[in-house]
Amino acid sequence: MGGKFDFIVDELQQLKDSGLYNQIRTIESSQGAWFVVDGVRVLNLCSNNYLGLANHPELKEAAKQALEQFGVGPGAVRSIAGTMSLHLELEKTLAGFKHVEDALSFQSGLNANFGTIAALVGGEDAIFTDELNHASIIDGCRLTKAKRFIYPHRDAKGLREALEKEGKSVKKKLIITDGVFSMDGDLAPLPEIVEVAEEHEAILMVDDAHGEGVLGAHGRGIVDHFGLVGRVDIEMGTMSKAFGVVGGYIAGKQELTEYLRQRARPFLFSSAGTPPDVAACMAAVRLLESSDELIKQLWENARYFKGGMKSLGFDIGLSETPITPVMLGEASLARRFSKRLFDEKIFAQAIGYPTVPMGKARIRVMISAAHSRKDLDFALNVFECVGKELKVL
Numbered sequence: 001m002g003g004k005f006d007f008i009v010d011e012l013q014q015l016k017d018s019g020l021y022n023q024i025r026t027i028e029s030s031q032g033a034w035f036v037v038d039g040v041r042v043l044n045l046c047s048n049n050y051l052g053l054a055n056h057p058e059l060k061e062a063a064k065q066a067l068e069q070f071g072v073g074p075g076a077v078r079s080i081a082g083t084m085s086l087h088l089e090l091e092k093t094l095a096g097f098k099h100v101e102d103a104l105s106f107q108s109g110l111n112a113n114f115g116t117i118a119a120l121v122g123g124e125d126a127i128f129t130d131e132l133n134h135a136s137i138i139d140g141c142r143l144t145k146a147k148r149f150i151y152p153h154r155d156a157k158g159l160r161e162a163l164e165k166e167g168k169s170v171k172k173k174l175i176i177t178d179g180v181f182s183m184d185g186d187l188a189p190l191p192e193i194v195e196v197a198e199e200h201e202a203i204l205m206v207d208d209a210h211g212e213g214v215l216g217a218h219g220r221g222i223v224d225h226f227g228l229v230g231r232v233d234i235e236m237g238t239m240s241k242a243f244g245v246v247g248g249y250i251a252g253k254q255e256l257t258e259y260l261r262q263r264a265r266p267f268l269f270s271s272a273g274t275p276p277d278v279a280a281c282m283a284a285v286r287l288l289e290s291s292d293e294l295i296k297q298l299w300e301n302a303r304y305f306k307g308g309m310k311s312l313g314f315d316i317g318l319s320e321t322p323i324t325p326v327m328l329g330e331a332s333l334a335r336r337f338s339k340r341l342f343d344e345k346i347f348a349q350a351i352g353y354p355t356v357p358m359g360k361a362r363i364r365v366m367i368s369a370a371h372s373r374k375d376l377d378f379a380l381n382v383f384e385c386v387g388k389e390l391k392v393l
């Protein structure tokens with residue numbers, strides 16, 4: 001007789017046999033251009049720490065001060081007795097940064113998506129969602145009884161057709177798209193999507209997780225990048241990528257945030273970010289408000305590295321951002337490539353199915369403002385050697 005968990009054992013074995021098993025490595029130092037992974041000091045090419053803020057002295061100092069003043073925990077869920085002046089101050093700071101009326105913070109970006117999507121639509125409504133949207137959007141849609149229409153990737157025309165065809169029989173219409181698509185680094189055609197949303201009186205929500213701190217003036221994100229401030233109803237963001245900390249938020253009109261404070265379930269049923277986290281988030285936003293130097297450095301580094309990779313002959317896809325996918329095809333090749341990079345002191349993760357489609361496995365290189373020119377030259381050199389060795393070049 002088999003054990004109850006035989007199905008798990010079988011599934012794990014299948015993952016290992018097909019080269020899709022994810023061996024998770026352990027980081028033993030702070031984040032930075034170089035860090036210690038499984039006992040080895042390696043160049044960090046796979047974190048979302050775009051601006052190097054995860055270990056920034058100003059953020060650490062803010063966290064320490066909040067720790068002394070407010071302690072380590074919020075004490076309760078926010079709606080009962082866990083809203084501290086710090087959370088409100090962060091929200092005010094974020095709203096100012098995004099040039100919107102108000103913002104509401106969540107424990108994570110995933111929670112912001114879950115809570116917001118589920119609060120906005122129900123059984124008589126419809127969601128129109130890009131086929132490559134982030135998993136937290138896909139699962140957020142699953143939390144509602146709203147009808148779901150998945151439009152082809154970045155296809156504003158396909159979106160318009162779906163709204164024309166399906167929009168009439170529903171009450172509310174919610175369009176959701178990633179701003180920057182995290183696996184390929186391409187952008188949503190936001191100006192066209194805004195027009196479609198306005199034509200059809202649909203609510204428009206943009207997930208700006210990989211856009212803020214990267215795109216727009218002072219890293220205000222994709223809406224600012226396209227000059228669309230005031231025309232996107234809901235901006236969702238995370239504090240865990242360019243901002244270097246952890247947490248999520250929704251930015252938009254005051255009635256939206258007021259409603260979410262009453263209805264968003266992660267806000268009502270899960271405790272908020274800790275005082276040190278929240279203070280560090282606020283320091284990150286203020287730092288970007290005061291200077292865009294790190295963002296300029298990020299783009300300069302990205303241009304240099306992508307240019308180098310292209311002249312070596314690598315296929316780096318169609319990224320419009322510092323995200324650099326090195327397209328390799330088969331998952332097994334991507335994994336071997338990643339392993340060889342690690343031997344040569346570079347940590348860059350292989351990404352395969354189901355995170356990306358079958359046959360589109362890649363190494364995803366994440367460039368940061370923390371990298372020096374010397375770091376990038378080192379990376380280009382190692383990529384060239386390993387590329388030749390594995391006959392990719």
Ligand SMILES: *Cc1c(COP(=O)(O)O)cnc(C)c1O
Pocket residue numbers: 108109110111134136178182207209210238239240246247248
């Ligand atoms: C990372 C990410 C999220 C989730 O953000 P967390 O704060 O880590 O939960 C949501 N959407 C997109 C597009 C992301 O890349």
